[in-house]
Amino acid sequence: MNSDTRDSFFGKLYELAKADKDIIFISADADTFTLKQFRDNLPEQYISAGVAEQNVVLMAAGLAMGGKKVFIYSIIPFITMRCYEQIKVNICSMNLDVTIVGIGAGYSFSWEGPTHHGVQDLALMRTLPTLSIFNPNDSVSSEQSALQAYTICSPCYVRLDKGIFPKIYNEEDCKIGLKIFSNKNKIKIITTGYTTHLIRDLLNKNNLKEIDIIDLFRVKPINESLLISSLMEGDHIITLEENSKIGGIGSIICELVADNKMTAKIHRFALDDTLLEKYGDRIWLMQQSGLDLNLIISKVKEIIN
Amino acid sequence: MDIKTLKLKASENRLKVLEKVAEVGRGHLGGTFSCIEILTCLYYEILNLDLIKLNSNDRDRVLIGKGHACLGLYNIFFDLGLLSLEKLDEFGTNSHSLGPQLNYKNLGIETNTGSLGHAIGLSCGLALAARLNKKNYKVFSLVGDAECDEGSIWESVLFASQNKINNICVIVDRNWLSVTKKIDRLDEVSPLENRFKSYGWETIIIDGHNCEEIIKALKTKSTKPIAIIADTIKGKGVSFMESGIKWHHSIPTKNEYLNARSELENQILKNKL
Numbered sequence: 001m002n003s004d005t006r007d008s009f010f011g012k013l014y015e016l017a018k019a020d021k022d023i024i025f026i027s028a029d030a031d032t033f034t035l036k037q038f039r040d041n042l043p044e045q046y047i048s049a050g051v052a053e054q055n056v057v058l059m060a061a062g063l064a065m066g067g068k069k070v071f072i073y074s075i076i077p078f079i080t081m082r083c084y085e086q087i088k089v090n091i092c093s094m095n096l097d098v099t100i101v102g103i104g105a106g107y108s109f110s111w112e113g114p115t116h117h118g119v120q121d122l123a124l125m126r127t128l129p130t131l132s133i134f135n136p137n138d139s140v141s142s143e144q145s146a147l148q149a150y151t152i153c154s155p156c157y158v159r160l161d162k163g164i165f166p167k168i169y170n171e172e173d174c175k176i177g178l179k180i181f182s183n184k185n186k187i188k189i190i191t192t193g194y195t196t197h198l199i200r201d202l203l204n205k206n207n208l209k210e211i212d213i214i215d216l217f218r219v220k221p222i223n224e225s226l227l228i229s230s231l232m233e234g235d236h237i238i239t240l241e242e243n244s245k246i247g248g249i250g251s252i253i254c255e256l257v258a259d260n261k262m263t264a265k266i267h268r269f270a271l272d273d274t275l276l277e278k279y280g281d282r283i284w285l286m287q288q289s290g291l292d293l294n295l296i297i298s299k300v301k302e303i304i305n
Numbered sequence: 306m307d308i309k310t311l312k313l314k315a316s317e318n319r320l321k322v323l324e325k326v327a328e329v330g331r332g333h334l335g336g337t338f339s340c341i342e343i344l345t346c347l348y349y350e351i352l353n354l355d356l357i358k359l360n361s362n363d364r365d366r367v368l369i370g371k372g373h374a375c376l377g378l379y380n381i382f383f384d385l386g387l388l389s390l391e392k393l394d395e396f397g398t399n400s401h402s403l404g405p406q407l408n409y410k411n412l413g414i415e416t417n418t419g420s421l422g423h424a425i426g427l428s429c430g431l432a433l434a435a436r437l438n439k440k441n442y443k444v445f446s447l448v449g450d451a452e453c454d455e456g457s458i459w460e461s462v463l464f465a466s467q468n469k470i471n472n473i474c475v476i477v478d479r480n481w482l483s484v485t486k487k488i489d490r491l492d493e494v495s496p497l498e499n500r501f502k503s504y505g506w507e508t509i510i511i512d513g514h515n516c517e518e519i520i521k522a523l524k525t526k527s528t529k530p531i532a533i534i535a536d537t538i539k540g541k542g543v544s545f546m547e548s549g550i551k552w553h554h555s556i557p558t559k560n561e562y563l564n565a566r567s568e569l570e571n572q573i574l575k576n577k578l
Contacts, residue, residue: 047433049464052460052463054457054460055429055457055460057426058423058425058430059429059433059464061426061427062426062428062430063430063437066435066437067362068434085420086457089417089419089420089423090416090417090423090427
């Protein structure tokens with residue numbers, strides 16, 4: 001059965017927490033439906049710490065120093081950017097067992113406005129040593145990100161989306177950190193999160209089959225060897241993401257290509273470095289930020305011809 | 306340990322700090338000298354050192370916000386056998402973890418420092434872990450008064466009282482100076498003791514250079530979290546450094562060093578009598 005990505009993540013976490021009393025969950029005043037069972041049935045392990053993200057990160061670090069496995073939760077910009085320095089100094093520099101769970105990847109909180117958009121966090125968070133980053137986009141990868149974060153015992157960051165999405169992952173893909181849908185063409189699209197679903201639909205609609213799609217579930221550390229071996233076979237690499245063009249997976253792929261002296265041409269599709277001054281829905285916001293998926297279709301057709 | 310010996314330890318520590326700062330050409334004399342008696346009383350009188358040496362889960366924790374006062378701590382660690390002379394001598398040289406801020410890789414040091422406003426929140430987490438793990442350890446935090454400008458401090462102070470954390474004791478080294486300015490003693494809107502009290506903390510004001518008062522305050526028992534506001538003098542012990550803005554991180558000239566040295570040596574002699 002398919003389920004909302006949030007329910008998959010928190011359902012798994014609840015299961016783990018029932019079996020391991022050392023799991024502590026701290027909410028910075030953020031909620032979601034499935035958390036109710038955690039709150040009601042495991043009150044000793046659930047801390048409601050109020051709208052105080054800096055303290056939430058500090059406490060999480062303190063609890064981890066005291067032997068706990070801590071998960072902290074709020075909306076992406078608030079639980080990453082608001083308390084970035086606490087994450088850097090107290091979680092990452094001491095390599096503590098804390099998982100930061102952010103809800104609202106990309107424009108999933110579209111109507112709440114730019115304060116709630118998770119489009120810059122990836123660039124910031126990937127500069128932090130010791131931090132693993134997961135960007136799940138279906139029920140399986142969401143559930144697996146909870147399990148992997150629990151197992152890893154070092155700092156993790158999980159970016160959650162909202163809603164039910166087609167299942168694309170299995171457990172094995174999650175272990176290797178990415179999903180290679182096919183690996184036979186000279187055009188490769190590297191994408192992550194919500195845009196993976198969008199581009200798959202669009203390529204299908206346009207009956208474009210001469211393209212390989214790769215979805216990155218684990219954004220840091222990326223599975224370099226697998227990615228390199230796949231990208232080595234490509235002439236054109238298209239990167240697509242619902243993140244700022246600065247520092248996201250487009251940047252990661254450029255770095256990888258440059259560092260490994262690959263010769264493929266790279267075409268980056270991401271959000272422009274501009275301010276959003278008006279409200280709108282998710283797709284409208286992407287277009288306002290220069291991310292129009294139809295442009296990718298044109299680009300693909302141009303390359304093929 | 307009797308008060309006389311504690312005083313002697315403190316004055317000897319100041320001299321060693323001065324020597325090291327002069328030797329390596331970096332350090333924070335003012336804010337180290339202001340908290341020497343606090344650190345001395347804490348480590349020689351309050352903490353169970355055996356548990357710290359064993360890195361036992363039952364040890365009391367000390368979280369230091371003002372990590373730039375590290376040299377005062379390192380000298381105590383050396384004296385108590387937590388740090389070897391060889392290790393102490395590495396201070397200020399390349400490629401060692403004993404540096405001008407605290408690093409958790411060293412025995413006895415709980416957390417990395419360098420950025421202010423973190424210690425009380427970390428202490429809350431450790432104090433909660435004690436409650437959940439059914440441990441009896443206590444968590445002490447040492448922070449500066451200028452450090453209390455940080456908003457994160459007050460997020461944590463509020464959390465501690467709302468969640469009835471009663472195994473935490475914060476000591477504020479109130480030396481009335483930040484890096485660039487004097488803190489207004491006549492500020493009636495927000496004196497620290499009122500702030501902690503209004504957030505539901507047990508608040509005690511002491512002379513932060515008086516060992517009897519420090520020990521008594523550190524032994525206070527309460528159902529509330531405890532804040533000890535320790536009034537101190539930045540640069541304490543060297544007349545021309547006391548309450549001087551310059552001595553947050555200035556390095557003494559040769560003459561200043563000799564004069565400071567002579568004053569500190571006299572205090573050691575006096576405390577030996």
